[in-house]
Amino acid sequence: MITWVVIMFVAFFSLLMLASVKSYQKNRSSQEFMLAGSNLGVFLGFMTFSAALFSAFTFQGMPDFFRQNGIGAWIFLAFSDGAMVFFILWFGRKLRRKAREKGFKGVAGLMTECYGTRWAGYALFFSSFLFLIPYAAIQIRGISVFFDAAFPQFLPRWGWSLILVVLMILYAEIGGFKAMVYSDAIQGTILLVVLWLIAGTCIHKLGGLQSMFDQVAAAEEQLLSCPGPNKLFNWQFLLGSLIAVVMIPVTQPQMTTRLVVMKNLRAMKKMAYAVGIFAILVIMATIFIGMYGAVRYPAATAQEFWSKALLYDQLAPVAGLAMVGLFAACLSTTNSQIFALGNELRSMLPGHEKRVMFITKIFLFIFAILVMIFASLMGDQIALLARVSFTGTAMIAPIVLSGVISRHKPGKELIVISFIALAVFLASIAGLVPSQVGPLQLDILLYLFTFGATAISLLVRRYADGKRPDALTTQ
């Protein structure tokens, strides 16, 4: 297997270097470096969006989620992604219109313009920072656990993390956003191919689809229906996940930015349904890997399951490609998150271009270090940790949604509402507030509160502004 791992990594790094050289230009403006000139075509746009969305969380977290909690994991992510791509059609159009009116350097900067106060930008940056750092750390954690299982005692886990973080920083600082887009295209292709190669092997080893599900039923029948053996997939959990996932393009700046940098609306719309098709294909493969794990490794730890199902039960070339695929997925997703944080910071920094770029690059480095520290502290429940990250960022959705869709200047009360929701959600993670209030889960309650309050605020302001002759001058 080692030979194949080396061959695949040499091929992968050669492609990355090619992408870096192709995208490297001296004296790039910060707009060119951070947003690739906002001129992405359909293929690169769809691949970079998909690669930023699907990561180690999909590669490792989803098979494990299916294995432990059953087929409801499909609704948790794939169905939610289907709803998200539909939502992108509507939201992306509004977002691009607003970005054209106000200018776009980053979402935080755009919100500062929309609200006329820097607090809107700070709120967005704060929530992104708070949840993207742990989310990026999930990827690093996933890969370090996986490589540690594949090559025990070769390096400590933090050693694998360090290698990835150093590569990530080098690649991002040299190539910029354009290089990341190319690496995303490479990663997306590898991810799709390798997941189906592994899934095909899993189906074959269990004697076909019918036989696979028969064996799952014999092992643990509750895996084949909702809410699953751990009673996780009740309607509230699934609905909360749907809202959090649908809000990803609104609240996660690496995704929002990818809607704006498409070269035109037509390309963005094509990108939306292409991402939907990609999501179905990728997540479908993880069902079969998870079901295979439920039959063969029902009591194994996540680490044992990953190393056996993704590596040791596979042919050597597939195992080699799996290692590269996971590494690539991790690299591109983490890069996009760190880069997005840098871009959000840049969008709020005043001053000369060179100074702004210098500060941004320093902070890219600092963010990467923070990610590494988090990665060494967190657990292995990758899918659930990702959901916490999605839900946390979704609490800030009213700010961005109102800023983007409202033709009137949104009220500052929306910033306060989002902060209250965010604070309560953080308190619930810390165990200071119960995660269930009466019959409702806390996240559902917070969504009701934030979206309800946002609707009221927008309606009241629309009514009040309708009486003012200068009502729409903020556009």
Next chain:
Amino acid sequence: MKNSKLLWRLCVAAAILIIILTFSPLVIAPGKTTPSLFGMPYTLWVSILTTIALVVLTYLGSKVLPDEEEDNQ
């Protein structure tokens, strides 16, 4: 233009209906595994179909949603 708006609203209504159906006992009925399709349990294959339906709606929506922005510039 008027037709496009109507068709887009129909797409939105259909998407909302699919989401409601998927979160109803019609799809996520506790413990329901039959009828199966290609060996897949009921909730799985039906939710795969509803996901495909959402992506098809996204395709249809992309055709009817007006393109009035920068494309015309």
